[in-house]
Amino acid sequence: xxxxxxxxxxxxxxxxxxxxxxxxxxxxxxxxxxxxxxxxxxxxxxxxxxxxxxxxxxxxxxxxxxxxxxxxxxxxxxxxxxxxxxxxxxxxxxxxxxxxxxxxxxxxxxxxxxxxxxxxxxxxxxxxxxxxxxxxxxxxxxxxxxxxxxxxxxxxxxxxxxxxxxxxxxxxxxxxxxxxxxxxxxxxxxxxxxxxxxxxxxxxxxx
Amino acid sequence: xxxxxxxxxxxxxxxxxxxxxxxxxxxxxxxxxxxxxxxxxxxxxxxxxxxxxxxxxxxxxxxxxxxxxxxxxxxxxxxxxxxxxxxxxxxxxxxxxxxxxxxxxxxxxxxxxxxxxxxxxxxxxxxxxxxxxxxxxxxxxxxxxxxxxxxxxxxxxxxxxxxxxxxxxxxxxxxxxxxxxxxxxxxxxxxxxxxxxxxxxxxxxxxxxxxxxxxxxxxxxxxxxxxxxxxxxxxxxxxxxxxxxxxxxxxxxxxxxxxxxxxxxxxxxxxxxxxxxxxxxxxxxxxxxxxxxxxxxxxxxxxxxxxxxxxxxxxxxxxxxxxxxxxxxxxxx
Numbered sequence: 001x002x003x004x005x006x007x008x009x010x011x012x013x014x015x016x017x018x019x020x021x022x023x024x025x026x027x028x029x030x031x032x033x034x035x036x037x038x039x040x041x042x043x044x045x046x047x048x049x050x051x052x053x054x055x056x057x058x059x060x061x062x063x064x065x066x067x068x069x070x071x072x073x074x075x076x077x078x079x080x081x082x083x084x085x086x087x088x089x090x091x092x093x094x095x096x097x098x099x100x101x102x103x104x105x106x107x108x109x110x111x112x113x114x115x116x117x118x119x120x121x122x123x124x125x126x127x128x129x130x131x132x133x134x135x136x137x138x139x140x141x142x143x144x145x146x147x148x149x150x151x152x153x154x155x156x157x158x159x160x161x162x163x164x165x166x167x168x169x170x171x172x173x174x175x176x177x178x179x180x181x182x183x184x185x186x187x188x189x190x191x192x193x194x195x196x197x198x199x200x201x202x203x204x205x206x207x
Numbered sequence: 208x209x210x211x212x213x214x215x216x217x218x219x220x221x222x223x224x225x226x227x228x229x230x231x232x233x234x235x236x237x238x239x240x241x242x243x244x245x246x247x248x249x250x251x252x253x254x255x256x257x258x259x260x261x262x263x264x265x266x267x268x269x270x271x272x273x274x275x276x277x278x279x280x281x282x283x284x285x286x287x288x289x290x291x292x293x294x295x296x297x298x299x300x301x302x303x304x305x306x307x308x309x310x311x312x313x314x315x316x317x318x319x320x321x322x323x324x325x326x327x328x329x330x331x332x333x334x335x336x337x338x339x340x341x342x343x344x345x346x347x348x349x350x351x352x353x354x355x356x357x358x359x360x361x362x363x364x365x366x367x368x369x370x371x372x373x374x375x376x377x378x379x380x381x382x383x384x385x386x387x388x389x390x391x392x393x394x395x396x397x398x399x400x401x402x403x404x405x406x407x408x409x410x411x412x413x414x415x416x417x418x419x420x421x422x423x424x425x426x427x428x429x430x431x432x433x434x435x436x437x438x439x440x441x442x443x444x445x446x447x448x449x450x451x452x453x454x455x456x457x458x459x460x461x462x463x464x465x466x467x468x469x470x471x472x473x474x475x476x477x478x479x480x481x482x483x484x485x486x487x488x489x490x491x492x493x494x495x496x497x498x499x500x501x502x503x504x505x506x507x508x509x510x511x512x513x514x515x516x517x518x519x520x521x522x523x524x525x526x527x528x529x530x531x532x533x534x535x536x537x538x539x540x
Contacts, residue, residue, distance in 0.1 A: 027288070027407070063324070068262075068288035072320035110320055 001091065001197045002058055003043050008193035009036035009186070028182040031066045035074065038065035051095055052085035070183060073111050073120060080106020093144035096194075097135035100128035100148065118162035118176065120183030123155035127191060145195035152191045156184040210409040212509075217407045221263045221285055228270055231535055236273055239280065239301035241294045245270050246280035246301045255382045256280065256302030257373045259311050259366060260295065261318050262287045264406070265426065267536030268362060268505045269312070274534025277370035278311075282325075286406055287427060289317030295325035299334060307335035307379035311369050311386060313358025314340040337383040341365050343395040343516065345454045346423025346432045357425050360468035360505035361393040363537065364518040364528070371527035389524055394451040395466075395516040398443055399424035399431070403471050403508030412507060422446055426470070426507045440477070444484040447515050452492070457517055459493030464528060466516035469503040473513050478502075481513055497525065504536060 013033035038061040048054035055078050063075025081103030088095055104124050113119045127148040134144035157180065164176035214220050222242060229236055229245070239246045250256075259269040260282030270281035280298040284290035299308050310326065312318050319340065326336040342353060343361025368389035373382045399421045402411040413428025415421060420443065423431025432450065457463060467482045469475075478501050489496055497520055505514070520528065532539045 027286075027405070030407075031285075031288070064291050064293045067284050067291045067317075067321070069317035069320060071291055072289070072317065072324060075324075110324075111316065 001194060002054065003040060004197040005190055005193040006036040006040040006043065008196070009033065009189060010040070012186075012189050015185075028070060028186070031068060031070050032074075032186050035062040035066040035071065038062065049089075050086055051088040051091050052082040055079075055082035055085060055099060058082075069111070070186075073107055073183065074186070076106040076110040077103040077124070080109075091141065093131070093135045093139050093141045096141065096144055096148065097128070097131040100124065100131045104128045113165075116162060118159045118164045118181045118184075120181065120187045122159045122162070122181065123152040123184035123187040126151040126155045127187070142195070142198040145191065145198045149188065149191040149195040152184075152188040156180050156188045159184045210404070210406070212404075212406060214406060220406045221283070224263065224266065225270070225283065228535070232273075236270075239297045241297040243283040243290060244280070244294045244298040244301070245273060245283065246298055247273060250279060250302065250304065251374070253304055253306065253377065254279070255306040255373045255377065255379050256299070256304065256308035257311065257366075257369050257382075258282060258295070258298050258302055258308050259362075260284075260290050260298070260322070261312050261315070262289060264508060265506055267503070271536035272363075272366050272370075272534050274370075274532065274537075276374045276530050276532040277534045277537070278366060279373075282322075284317075284321075287412075289315065289321045292321050292324040292328060295322055296328050299325060299329050299336065300332070303329075303334045306377055307337065309369060309373060309379060309382050309386060310336055310338040311362075311366060312340060313362060314342040314354070314356060315358070335379060337379055339365070339369070339383065339386045339390055341390055341393075343390070343393045344397070344423075344425065345394045345451045346396050347425060347429065350454060357429065359395050359397055359426055359516075360466055360514045361390075361395045361516045361518070363466055363468070363500070363504045364393055364464055364516060365389045367532060367537075367539070368524060368527045370532055371530040374530070385523065385527065389518065389527075392455070392519040392521075392524065393516060394454050394457075395514050396423055396447045396451050397425070397431075397470060397514035398422045398447060398512050399428070399470070400437075400473065400511035402428065403506075403510035406508070412510065420512075423450070424512070426505070426510075440480045441484045444481055444515070445488065448485065448488050451515065451517060455517075455519060457492075457494055457519060462495045462497050462520045462525070463489070464498045464500070464518045464520060465489075465496050466500045466504070466514075466518075468501075468505055468514045468516065470512040470514060471503070471506040471508055471510035473511050475501070478513060481515070485515060498528070500537075 013029040042061040059078025081099035130151040131148040159181040259278040262284040264286040282290040282295040341358035342356035344357040347357040348355035369386040372385040421431045
């Protein structure tokens with residue numbers, strides 16, 4: 001699954017950089033592509049014997065290759081989200097909820113931001129909440145991912161009306177209005193590619 | 208966008224500038240197992256390590272401050288991006304000689320997170336780390352929220368003091384105490400005259416009309432305190448000093464070090480004219496200038512503008528400030 005996500009993010013480089021050009025220094029797409037290229041190398045080179053170890057590997061690859069705030073944040077999302085899945089062998093809707101909920105906590109602890117500050121948290125928090133609801137209701141992975149992904153998309157859209165308060169975008173003040181936060185866009189895309197994979201016919205639960 | 212910078216492939220600016228720096232140091236610095244981690248080739252024995260670092264694109268800050276009685280190493284990021292934890296950790300391991308390592312860098316979200324992650328990883332390996340973040344930019348947040356302020360050219364004075372104290376004291380806690388005091392006594396403010404551009408894309412780092420300046424604008428174009436039509440140098444300086452003098456406060460009888468720093472493409476002629484007015488105002492206020500430093504230390508590409516930094520001295524800071532020091536970017540006899 002995460003190979004599919006990696007290819008998807010690499011292909012989204014120009015789109016993400018375009019978003020970042022509007023309210024940052026235009027390198028978010030380049031950074032995320034570099035990060036997911038490193039993820040792809042990591043996944044192709046190593047066999048991870050649990051979901052948690054794989055996610056930890058994804059997070060470390062992102063953290064060490066992107067740099068900047070994005071590397072620290074997206075790295076923390078996957079590394080923090082992997083903690084409760086070290087023995088887990090298949091990626092189920094429960095695993096998705098753990099990843100997003102624990103990952104959200106790690107992101108907040110690392111970055112210090114809260115919802116409403118126009119960051120990736122505005123996409124991740126609603127997605128995590130929805131994933132938990134889906135898991136509690138016993139939903140299958142493909143439905144849980146589709147629902148969480150949609151929440152992330154809506155969260156990203158809502159960031160258009162927020163004033164940037166952190167990162168390079170805060171240089172723009174009111175000029176950041178009307179533009180989505182690139183980190184929120186990346187978060188949505190990660191979930192979107194996960195959902196795409198899960199919806200493929202005969203997609204086994206597993207990375 | 209047309210890029211007219213003296214580079215090769217814009218994607219390779221960081222590795223190539225590092226190669227150029229290593230060559231300039233003539234064998235005195237080396238990479239520490241990671242391509243963007245630079246350290247002294249030979250460390251004085253048994254020393255508290257001093258590691259500086261941050262995004263590239265602000266040269267000579269930080270790597271060209273590696274040197275005698277200055278930094279022992281620099282962890283460098285991509286252009287305007289914080290260094291990664293593995294780069295910082297590699298440098299930290301190389302600098303650790305049992306006395307711990309002092310991290311010293313500008314207060315930015317990305318740097319804070321990546322250096323903290325590396326500090327946690329270092330602690331797991333038994334390396335003690337303490338951290339001083341420089342937040343000298345008085346225009347970037349109110350005094351009550353001083354820990355939200357950005358680090359700008361005041362880095363130079365804090366590195367100067369940190370370099371001197373880590374050269375003589377074997378205690379990480381003592382190094383932290385004195386360095387934090389230097390940081391606490393330092394205030395800066397900048398003014399942007401025109402923007403620099405990102406090497407890889409040519410895109411400007413901010414938008415400023417041709418006839419306007421922004422007082423208090425940050426290194427990357429972060430909003431300042433006032434945007435106005437171009438003014439004579441003395442008026443610009445007066446407005447800048449009106450912001451920083453009350454901020455510490457600096458008052459009659461105080462002794463200070465002064466840095467007039469070029470942000471990238473402002474001429475020495477202009478910096479000297481600025482310096483003239485700063486000295487006039489400080490003299491009027493009974494503030495004694497112990498030392499004046501003028502040059503390009505903390506830049507943002509070809510950005511035009513300058514910053515003024517004042518560090519208030521006490522006997523201890525003065526002693527460390529007066530110590531000789533030597534690096535590619537800065538020397539003190």
